[in-house]
Amino acid sequence: MYVKDIMTINVVSANPESTVESVADLMKNHHIGMVPICDDNNKVIGVITDRDIVLRSVSQGEECKNQRVREIMTSNPTLISREIDINEAADIMGRKQIRRLPVIDDSGLIGIISLGDVSQELEHKDTAGEALSNISSYSSSEN
Incomplete structure (x- = not known):
């Protein structure tokens, strides 16, 4: 199974000039903990997490209403292709x-994959494999 099979495709993103407050609102309203930061061509240039906001802004006494995302985002984030196997993604x-x-693909940001997405899929795969193994062992013992 590949990343493209389990990724979330309706991705909320922001630009580097967005305020930290507006990104925090996006996170709250969409129940997410990370927002990709994209340039005008939809290329991912950074990410900002709820943890970044706490550690790099709030705990530093910064004014979130005026502070720009570019000041606290993680630049050059790890990106992944939709054609990567989920085991490799994990x-x-x-x-x-x-x-x-x-x-990402050649057009830029196309989705997000989370550890929860991957672990849930691998858990189902392991459960299915275990069930098949159990079925096979029952068949062998009956013959």
């Missing part, structure tokens, strides 16, 4: 300690 997330990855 490996990347684990190695880099990342919970969410923007999915």
Whole structure:
């Protein structure tokens, strides 16, 4: 199974000139913890997480109403292709300690995949494999 099979395609994004407050509102209204930051050509140039807002803005006493996302976003984020196998996506997330990855193609941002998406799919796969294994072992013992 590939990233394209389980990614979220209706992605909320912002631009680097958005205020931190407006991005926090997006997160609240859409129940998300990360927003990709895109340039005018839909190319991902950064990401901002709820944790970034707390650690790089609020805890520093910054004024979120006027502070720009570009000041606290993570630049050059890890991006992933929709053609990557979900096992490889899980490996990347684990190695880099990342919970969410923007999915891109030549046109720019096309989706998001989360650790929850991957683990849920792999859990179903493992459960299905275990069930098949159990069915096979019952058949073998009856013959």
